[in-house]
Amino acid sequence: SKCTLQAGLEPAQPATPPPRNFRWRTDCIEKPLSRLLMALGRAVGSHPWPFFILPMLISAALGGGFYFLKDNETNDTEEQFTPVHGPAKLERTFVKQNFPLDASAFSAQRLYSEGTFASLIVSPVPPGNNILSEEAFAQIVGLDALVRNLSVRDGGRDVTFAEVCAKARGRCVQNEILEMIDWDPAQIERSPIAFPQHMVQGRGLVFLGNSLGGVTVNESGFVQRAEALRLYYFLEENSEMQIMETCYCFMSIFSQISCFTSKSREEELEANSKEVIPLFSVTYFLAIGFSVVSCLRLDNVRNKAWVAIAGVISAGLAVLSSFGMLLYIGVPFPMTVANAPFLILGIGVDDMFIMISSWQKTKVHDEVKNRMAHTYKEAAISITITTLTDALAFYVGISTPFPSVKSFCLYTGTAVVFCYIYNITFFGAFLALNGRREYSNRHWLTCRKVPVESSPEKSAIYSICCTGGTYDKNTGTEEIHPVNNFFLKYYGPFLTKPWTVFFVVLLYAGYLSVSIYGCFQIKEGIDIKNLAPDDSYVVNYYNDDKEYFTEYGPNVMIVVTDEFPYWNNTARVSLTRSLEKFLNLPFIDKGLFLSWLDHYEMYANLTLLDISDETKFKANLSHFLELNYFKQDVNFTNNEIYASRFFIQTVNITNAADEENMLNKLRDTAKEASVDGLNFLVYHPAFIYLDQFAVVVDNTIQNILLATGAILVVSFLLIPNPLCSLWVTFSIASVIVGVAGFMALWDVNLDCISMIILVVCIGFSVDFSAHISYAFVSSNKTSAKEKAVEALFTLGYPIVQGALSTILGVVVLSVSKSYIFRTFFKIMFLVILFGAIHGIIYFPVFMLLFDIYKSLCNVINKGSKRTNEPVALSNFRI
DSSP: OOOOOOTTOOOOOOOOOOOOOOOOOOOTTHHHHHHHHHHHHHHHHHSHHHHHHHHHHHHHHHGGGGGGHHHHBOOOHHHHHSOTTOHHHHHHHHHHHHSOOOTTBOOGGGOSSOOEEEEEEEOOSSTTSOSOSHHHHHHHHHHHHHHHTOEEEETTEEEEHHHHBOEETTEEOOOHHHHHTTTOGGGGGTSOOBSSEEEETTTEEEEOTTTEESOEEOTTSBEEEOSEEEEEEEEOTTOOOOOHHHHHHHHHHOTTEEEEETTHHHHHHHHGGGGHHHHHHHHHHHHHHHHHHHHOOSSTTTOOHHHHHHHHHHHHHHHHHHHHHHHHHTOOBOGGGGGHHHHHHHHHHHHHHHHHHHHHTSBTTSOHHHHHHHHIIIIIHHHHHHHHHHHHHHHHGGGSSOHHHHHHHHHHHHHHHHHHHHIIIIIHHHHHHHHHHHHTTBOTTTOOBOOSSOOTTSOHHHHHHSOOOOOOTTTSBOOOOHHHHHIIIIIHHHHTSHHHHHHHHHHHHHHHHHHHHHHTTOOBSOOGGGGSOTTSHHHHHHHHHHHHSOSEEEEEEEEEOSOOOTTOHHHHHHHHHHHHHHHTSTTEEEEEEEOHHHHHHHHHHHHTOOTTSHHHHHHHHHHHHHTSGGGGGEEEETTEEEEEEEEEEEEOOOSHHHHHHHHHHHHHHHHHHOOTTOOEEEEOTTHHHHTHHHHHHHHHHHHHHHHHHHHHHHHHHHSSOHHHHHHHHHHHHHHHHHHHHHHHHTTOOBSHHHHHHHHHHHHHHHHHHHHHHHHHHTOOOSSHHHHHHHHHHHHHHHHHHHHHHHHHHHGGGGGOSOHHHHHHHHHHHHHHHHHHHIIIIIHHHHHHHHHHHHHHHHHHHHHHTSTTOOOOOTTOOO
């Protein structure tokens, strides 16, 4: 109250601290890592020889692991290409425990595995003729005699087919058709054959749906003609007798025969490995050629041909070290791993281009150790990010239930890590040695000192071949590469024109529309025949099987898994009602249902037994089961029935979609029918392979989400700009949608092979997007257009180089005879193509539009805060 106010003065306000500008720091890891890599670069530049020699010694030592390659090779298709804990494997275990095979009463229908067998499909020449002719059967009977007279040398003695054949009633299991005519070709045209079941004296009804193909029947249900005949020759389980050689013999004698054995898949999958060495040799020389051409300079001092070769060698050492180390440990080596070297070669060459690009931005007169320090500061942090994203994408794939995918991801992820280590040691050391040569102004080929400019009296040839060492006098760095100039002066300005931006947005909308459409066309599952080379006899067999024998599919077991009162009339009615749910499915033939209980009831009626009484039911069951094959369908132990099984016949299962629908419907019906003390499971040996349908989609999505999450964490930690992480997320989603959609349109199924590459595509999509987005947001230019042009000038050529090098790394796989290799090429081509297009077309335009939008919002917000002052947009610079 005692204070007075002077005119024109306002009362003093309490002092308040200015508001603190909190900013989320995202460079807490990037900066220390950058300093560490800078120190490493200086060390490599100061003492290159230890960093150059030590990786070669390590590679030589670890490469010794290839001695164990043969021991670790695994070509078991079931083990590698089916889910580890698939439901069918658990179902098989239950069937195996409760219904053990009876070697004295062999039944192919009751096998819990495919068995040990050879199968021959005989079709007439020309195709379409009737196979049920005396002339054709004369050859078929002769063919059958060849098989039954087979013998192989084993342990110093001849083992005959008759000794190891699967037996029933004391003799080898025969083919029903031949047994019906008593091996007399003349009988085939005189003996009417009912189809699909024929009554054989002494055996009852025999199912012929898998023996005769392309069948036409008359009104009475008898066969008029058939286009193919299938013969099966089963051996005792675990028999070592090899009959594959005889298959080749058959196919050379009878041109209309296709052959398959229980070992064919593994043998033909192994045959794929013969392609790897020549294909990789071609790829290696392609990579060297492309790298040398990309790094050629007209300047005889700045030329980096030897550096390019060293980069390719570095990638080769990474494959040698990583594979050798894992082979020492004993990691399985399936056929899918043979794709990895092609991929690693592309990754290594890509990293090399980034290192060379950063080196060229350093000042040529600085000491080599300082140039290396700056190179590592810029490039090593960049390849650290891409290495982490790629390695994480692969290591996430180890969680997959497919062993072939797991091994591929483990080998490739480890190779990526070694590729990074050798890039910053071996290749960096060679770059430093080459830098010393450049510092002394020595010729790239002769290493002799050369003048920077030619004297007037020297010839033009001397000036071209014997001078060098020019550089940009304004910046002190090497002269700008012509391709970089193209991005700076022509491509960048062209891409940022308004009408070009509009066209790119329309192009992206079309790309996204086609991709989403393709995603809805994806087919699931791998066709087993695709595991063999295109020219394999296995492919011919599968083609004949599909052409002639698709009417009848798997004969499926329905297993009652718990103790059940079969003697109780009410319980039997409940069981019958549950079984009818299976029989009412649209792909089930009711007339081919096989039930031991129905036959027991008929047996009881004929013998006047009362099987409604538990004691009588069990007392007479053993005798009934001994009369026929039903003994293998009931686990009747210690006077208790622990489990039993019934058989249903599927029909018209013609493609993978039908197989998936069949499996899902049968399992859903088993769950639905499991009521009132009844518990069912359904099983067939083919379900082991069909289980991929149940897990491939969910597992692919799971791996993609896990890999994306891990990569985003890396992006947040190592890229000091949150906006880049936003663009990385957008890139991952956009590229994956594109690859998934276009691979479906390119006839590639979603299976354990393509699932690998879809996960890989996450890492590669980050490679392109992270660098271009970071270059844009960290640019010091004032306008969005200038930022986009500078980002393209800086990274446009390295992106093109990296894309071309990776495509060259896999392009030879496109001519492979193996589906595995061709699928790898197709998806990798899509990944690299779409990734590069996003990097040099879509992303610069989208970031340009985003930056304009953000700047416009800032101008509007600032103007709106001023009272009665309009928003001034006239000076807003685009």
